[in-house]
Every structure is written in structure tokens, then in C-alpha cells.
Amino acid sequence: MGFIGSTLARRLAGLGADVVVVDSLVPDYGGNPFNMDGCGGPGGRVQVNISDIRDPHSLRWLARDREMIFNLAGQTSHMDSMTDPFTDLAINGTAQLSLLEICRQHNQGARIVFASTRQIYGRPRYLPVDEKHPLDPVDVNGINKIAGESYHLLYSKVYGLPTAVLRLTNTYGPRMRIKDARQTFLGVWVRAVVEGRPFEVWGGDQLRDYTYVDDAVDAMMLAMLTPELEGKAFNLGGDRVVSLRETAEILARHSDGTFSTREFPSDRKRIDIGDYYADDTAFRTATGWSPRVSLEEGLRRTVDYYRQHLAHYL
Numbered sequence: 329m330g331f332i333g334s335t336l337a338r339r340l341a342g343l344g345a346d347v348v349v350v351d352s353l354v355p356d357y358g359g360n361p362f363n364m365d366g367c368g369g370p371g372g373r374v375q376v377n378i379s380d381i382r383d384p385h386s387l388r389w390l391a392r393d394r395e396m397i398f399n400l401a402g403q404t405s406h407m408d409s410m411t412d413p414f415t416d417l418a419i420n421g422t423a424q425l426s427l428l429e430i431c432r433q434h435n436q437g438a439r440i441v442f443a444s445t446r447q448i449y450g451r452p453r454y455l456p457v458d459e460k461h462p463l464d465p466v467d468v469n470g471i472n473k474i475a476g477e478s479y480h481l482l483y484s485k486v487y488g489l490p491t492a493v494l495r496l497t498n499t500y501g502p503r504m505r506i507k508d509a510r511q512t513f514l515g516v517w518v519r520a521v522v523e524g525r526p527f528e529v530w531g532g533d534q535l536r537d538y539t540y541v542d543d544a545v546d547a548m549m550l551a552m553l554t555p556e557l558e559g560k561a562f563n564l565g566g567d568r569v570v571s572l573r574e575t576a577e578i579l580a581r582h583s584d585g586t587f588s589t590r591e592f593p594s595d596r597k598r599i600d601i602g603d604y605y606a607d608d609t610a611f612r613t614a615t616g617w618s619p620r621v622s623l624e625e626g627l628r629r630t631v632d633y634y635r636q637h638l639a640h641y642l
Contacts, residue, residue, distance in 0.1 A: 329376070330358030331503035331511075332443070333400045336545045337364065341372035350390055350401070352380035357403065358511055362640035363503045381423040384430060391427065392434050396552055399427065400443045402476070405510040409469035420472035421479075428483045428491075440491040441551045444477040444561065445470070446604055448495065455535075456607035459495075459563055466601060477561060484559035492551045493561035497606050501541030501626060502633035506641050514538075517576065518627075519641075521585030522634045530592045532573035535603040537566035540626035543619040550615040557614060565606035567619040578624055583631045 329351040340347050351359040367374045379386040381401040391397060402420050403409065409416035424442075431438050449457050450464035465471050477493045484491040498512060506515035513530075520527035539547075547564050551557050570578070576587045592600060612618055621629075634641065 329353065329360055329363050330400065331360075331363060331501065331505065332499060332541055332544060333398070334360075334363035334367070334503055335501070335541045336398055336400075336548060337374060338367050339545050339549070341367055341374045344372045347372065347374045348390060348394065349374060349376045350379050350381070350387075351376070352382075353378055354380075356405070356408070356510060358505045360503070360505075360641065362637070381427065382418055384426045387427055388430050388434060391430055391438065394435065394438055397427075397431070397438050397440045398443075398548055398552070399424070399440055399480075402443070402473070403469065404445075406447065406467045406469045408510070409467050409472070413468040416468050416472050420469065421475040424476035425479045428479055428489065431489055432483060432487050436487070436489060438489075439552055440480065440489060441548050442477055442480040442491060442493045443548070444493050444495045445473050446495055446497045446563070446606060447601070448474045448477070449601070449604070451601045452604055455603060456565075456569075456605050457563065458607040459561060459610060481559055481561060490555070490558050492554075492557040492559075494547060494551055494611075495561060495563050495606075496539065496544060497563075497565055497604070498536055498538045499541055499544045500538055501630050504541070504630075506634060514575075514579075514630075517579055517585075517587070518630055518634055519638075521579065521583040522631060522638055526586040526588055527576070529572055529576045529587055529589045532571060532576070532589045534572050534600075535569050535605055536572065536575065537569050537605040538575075538623055538626070539564055539566045539619065540621035540623075540629075543621055546620070547611065547615070547617050550617050551611075554615050562611040562614070563606040563608040564611060565608040565619075567622055569605045570623065575623070579627050579631075582624060582628045
């Protein structure tokens with residue numbers, strides 16, 4: 329019931345799919361029951377099961393007859409992974425292996441798409457970052473995400489499980505967590521402008537690319553439906569490269585907001601990756617995917633959504 333998973337579930341249900349949504353609703357993570365409000369579609373069905381990916385007994389029952397598994401379950405806070413590394417390992421490492429073992433034993437035909445992260449590359453040695461870039465993460469979260477995606481790729485090669493991996497960049501949009509910066513800094517910025525407060529930009533020169541959530545969902549569905557992607561990992565990028573300062577200017581312009589800049593906090597600087605933007609040519613070539621929502625339009629949609637529904641996200 330996080331923002332990418334709920335957006336995906338709503339899309340699938342709207343297409344008539346029988347969808348099972350699994351979320352632990354651990355308070356510090358992204359799950360929010362309101363994300364599923366009014367979810368459904370003509371002929372579609374959505375069941376919500378409150379369960380934890382760390383519980384193999386419930387997963388064995390939930391995954392046994394699914395044709396497709398979109399695996400977005402994870403711990404995403406980089407700071408949390410440094411202060412509580414074993415929980416990060418349990419969710420992003422051990423639980424991922426457990427899910428794959430369940431599929432190997434009970435549902436070998438299920439197609440699986442795993443949501444990985446750009447964080448596994450660490451500080452880029454060259455830009456744009458393609459899939460050949462060395463994996464050198466700067467935090468525990470990145471190391472465990474490497475393990476999670478490596479398990480998926482290994483089980484495809486050794487056991488023939490039809491898995492594919494997408495390495496996501498800064499995904500944003502309606503239903504993302506905005507009450508703190510545990511999921512994305514953009515959420516904090518959006519909350520501030522909706523509440524009529526200025527927001528802070530740390531640094532400002534860092535370069536980024538962003539993927540609007542609907543474009544990310546398009547990519548996941550294409551990854552699920554493209555057999556040529558099995559056993560491989562692909563980058564996913566955005567419509568263009570912008571600095572944090574330019575991002576802030578776009579957000580302020582489309583929301584009547586204001587911002588200030590400050591030096592990057594020292595505790596965050598240690599695990600900041602600096603500039604990052606993806607070369608996702610391989611995925612675009614294999615699937616024909618390209619982002620349809622510009623950063624300007626995506627931020628406008630996002631601000632409009634929270635102006636209507638802010639109370640459900642605080």
C-alpha cells in the first residue's frame with residue numbers, strides 16, 4: 329500500500345485483474361490504507377492482506393496461485409539502514425530470498441518484477457550511469473538491495489524463474505510519503521508548499537532525474553510482459569536531467585511556493601551520492617518505454633493531489 333504499489337494495483341484493477349495487495353503497514357514505511365481508497369475497476373478485484381514479507385508462512389499462501397508478482401516490498405530509508413542495519417537486511421535481503429524460495433517450491437510459473445534502486449551504484453564514477461557501472465553503495469541499504477536483486481537474477485538463471493529487475497531512480501507523485509524524508513526529499517518539499525511554508529534545498533547543484541509514478545508503473549508492466557528481459561537488470565530514468573535548485577524552482581513556480589538553500593547536513597553528506605542520472609537506453613530499446621509525464625506536469629499533479637487529500641498523509 330505504498331505509493332508505487334498502490335498506483336500499480338489501481339491500474340491493474342482498472343484493467344480487470346484479480347489483485348492481491350500485501351503490506352505490513354509498519355508505521356515508519358510507506359504503506360497507507362488511504363492509497364487504496366475506492367480502488368477497483370470493471371471486472372477487477374482487489375484484496376488487501378495485512379502481512380509482512382518477513383513471514384514465510386503467509387507468503388506461501390498468498391503467492392501460491394498468482395500469475396504475476398510485482399515485488400515492491402522493501403525498507404527504503406538510507407539513514408535507517410545505517411542505524412538499524414539488521415532490520416534492513418531482514419527485509420531487503422533475507423525476506424527476498426524467502427519469497428523466491430516459496431516461488432521455486434510452490435509457484436515456478438509466476439512472473440516476477442523486482443523493484444531495485446539507483447542507490448546500489450553509490451557515487452557515480454561517470455555519467456550517465458548505465459548498467460555496466462560498478463556497484464559500490466554508500467550505505468547498508470544499497471548493499472542489501474544488491475543482495476535482493478542478485479537473488480532474483482540468480483533464481484532466474486539457475487531455476488528458470490521468470491524474473492526481471494528495474495533499478496528505479498527518484499520516483500515521485502500522488503500517494504508518496506510526505507510527512508517526513510524517509511522515502512524522498514520531494515515529499516517534504518511538497519508538504520511544505522501545500523501547507524504554505526517555505527522548504528529547504530540542501531546544496532542545490534546536485535543533478536538528478538525523476539520518474540513520475542505513472543511512468544514507473546508503465547515500465548513495470550512492460551517489464552512483466554517482455555520475456556526478453558528475464559534474468560536481467562535495467563535502469564529506469566526520467567524525462568530529463570535537472571539540478572535540485574532547478575527542481576525547487578519548478579515546484580515553487582507551479583505551487584506559489586518559496587524555498588531557501590543551505591549547506592548539506594554532515595550526517596546526510598556521508599551517504600549522499602552526489603550527482604546521479606541514469607542511462608536507461610537498454611530498457612527503452614527493449615520495451616519501447618519512454619516517460620510521458622514531464623517534471624512540470626508531474627509536480628503540478630502531485631501538488632494538486634495533496635491539496636485535496638493532505639489530511640490522509642500526515
